Amino acid sequence: MTAATPRTPLYASPTGLTELQTVLADTSTSHPKVRVAGAGTAIRWGTAPTSAVLILDTRSLQGVLRHSPTDMTVAVRSGTPMSRLQNELAAFGQRVAFDAARVNAGATVGGLIATADAxxxxxxxxxxxxxxxxxxxxxxxxxxxxxxxxxxKNVAGYDLAKLFMGSLGTLGVVAEVVLRLHPLPHTSATLRLPCAAATAVTLGSRIIAAALEPAALDWCHDHLMVRFEGGEEGVQGRLAAVTRLTGASGEVLRDDEQSPAWQPVHEMALGRPGDTVLRVGGLPGDGAQLLGAATALADVWGLHLETASSVGVGVHILRIRAGAPASRGRFLTALRADTAARGAMVTVRRRDGLPADTDMWGAPPPTVSVMRAIKRQFDPEGRFGADRLAPWL
Incomplete structure (x- = not known):
C-alpha cells in the first residue's frame, strides 16, 4: 500500500555522510520525491523545480575532510562554498583552478558539479x-x-563525478568530492584589447596557435581579454608577444586591478532579475557566426541582446535585458533551430522573462536514451529532481 503524500514538505539538513544516508533511507517510502537544494545560485536554470515532499539542504555538509598539499588534492564536503574552500587553500599557496561567476555568489562545490558550470x-x-x-x-x-x-589516475567502472556532472540533482546526492589542485600563480595580468567579436575569434586563434598558453581568453563588451599567469618574467614576455602578434595595443591590468577587468564577464553569466541568460556551446571557430546569427534574430524580435564569448573554447553567453516574454520565447525557438544546424546547443541559464510554458531544454540530444538508462539504474523510483530535466528525463 502506497503511503499518503505529506502536504507539508519535510526539510532535512544533514551534517555528514552517515546522517545523509539515514535521512534518505528512512524517508524512501514516506517521502518519495526529493529536491536537493544548495545555495540556490542556479535555481533559475532550465526548468523550475517542481514541489517535492523532501527538501534536502546540503549547506550543512561543509568543511575540508583531507588536504594533501604534497599530492595537491583536497577532499571536501559538497555543501562547502567554493569561495570558502579557495580561501582555505590560499594559505597553502594552492587553489582549485576554477572561476565560474557563481563562486562569488556563494555556490557550493556540489552545486557547481550539479550544473557543470565553468x-x-x-x-x-x-x-x-x-x-x-x-x-x-x-x-x-x-x-x-x-x-x-x-x-x-583512471578508475574502473562508473566515474561518478563525471556522471553526476550537470545532472541537476536528478541521480542522487553528491556528498563528498576530491579535487585536483594547482599552485597559486606568482603573477597574473590581463591584457584588454578593443575589438569586435569576429576579430576576437581570429586573434584568439592566433594567440592559441602561437603556444602562448593564456589562462583565460574571453571577449566581452567589445574587448578581448587575455589573462596570463606564472612567473613575472614569463608573464611580461607573453604580454609583449601578444602585442607583437596582434599588432594592437591594449591596457594591461595587474593583480588587484584584474577583478574589475573580469567583472563584466561574470555579470553577463549571472544576469540580473528580469534578464534571460542563455549559454551556447559550439566549435571555437564558429563563434563569430553564432553570435552574428543570434544578434540578427534578436533584431527580428525587437530584443536588446548583449553577448560575450570564451573564444578559445566555443562557449558564448547571450543576455536579453528587455523585450516581451512572447518575443523572447520565439527568439529562443529560432536560436535553437539555427544553432542545431551549426552543431551547437543552447542552455537556459536564467529563465526570467520567458513565457511560463517555454520548453526550457528543447529537443533531446542523441544520447538521451543513455541518459534515461542511467537514470533508471541510479534512481529507479524517480525519486530525485522531478521534472528538472523534463521532458528528457
Missing amino acids: GPAQQAYGTLRDLVIGATVVLSDGTVARSGGHVI
Missing part, C-alpha cells in the same frame, strides 16, 4: 569536470557509492 579559467584548466578525481554519492535508498580517490 568560468574563463576553462581555457587553460578545463571545467570542474576535469578537476574532480573522486566522489562519494548517496542514492535514493541511502546506498553510498564511491569512485576515484586522492591519486590522479
Whole structure:
C-alpha cells in the first residue's frame, strides 16, 4: 500500500555522510520525491523545480575532510562554498583552478558539479569536470557509492563525478568530492584589447596557435581579454608577444586591478532579475557566426541582446535585458533551430522573462536514451529532481 503524500514538505539538513544516508533511507517510502537544494545560485536554470515532499539542504555538509598539499588534492564536503574552500587553500599557496561567476555568489562545490558550470579559467584548466578525481554519492535508498580517490589516475567502472556532472540533482546526492589542485600563480595580468567579436575569434586563434598558453581568453563588451599567469618574467614576455602578434595595443591590468577587468564577464553569466541568460556551446571557430546569427534574430524580435564569448573554447553567453516574454520565447525557438544546424546547443541559464510554458531544454540530444538508462539504474523510483530535466528525463 502506497503511503499518503505529506502536504507539508519535510526539510532535512544533514551534517555528514552517515546522517545523509539515514535521512534518505528512512524517508524512501514516506517521502518519495526529493529536491536537493544548495545555495540556490542556479535555481533559475532550465526548468523550475517542481514541489517535492523532501527538501534536502546540503549547506550543512561543509568543511575540508583531507588536504594533501604534497599530492595537491583536497577532499571536501559538497555543501562547502567554493569561495570558502579557495580561501582555505590560499594559505597553502594552492587553489582549485576554477572561476565560474557563481563562486562569488556563494555556490557550493556540489552545486557547481550539479550544473557543470565553468568560468574563463576553462581555457587553460578545463571545467570542474576535469578537476574532480573522486566522489562519494548517496542514492535514493541511502546506498553510498564511491569512485576515484586522492591519486590522479583512471578508475574502473562508473566515474561518478563525471556522471553526476550537470545532472541537476536528478541521480542522487553528491556528498563528498576530491579535487585536483594547482599552485597559486606568482603573477597574473590581463591584457584588454578593443575589438569586435569576429576579430576576437581570429586573434584568439592566433594567440592559441602561437603556444602562448593564456589562462583565460574571453571577449566581452567589445574587448578581448587575455589573462596570463606564472612567473613575472614569463608573464611580461607573453604580454609583449601578444602585442607583437596582434599588432594592437591594449591596457594591461595587474593583480588587484584584474577583478574589475573580469567583472563584466561574470555579470553577463549571472544576469540580473528580469534578464534571460542563455549559454551556447559550439566549435571555437564558429563563434563569430553564432553570435552574428543570434544578434540578427534578436533584431527580428525587437530584443536588446548583449553577448560575450570564451573564444578559445566555443562557449558564448547571450543576455536579453528587455523585450516581451512572447518575443523572447520565439527568439529562443529560432536560436535553437539555427544553432542545431551549426552543431551547437543552447542552455537556459536564467529563465526570467520567458513565457511560463517555454520548453526550457528543447529537443533531446542523441544520447538521451543513455541518459534515461542511467537514470533508471541510479534512481529507479524517480525519486530525485522531478521534472528538472523534463521532458528528457
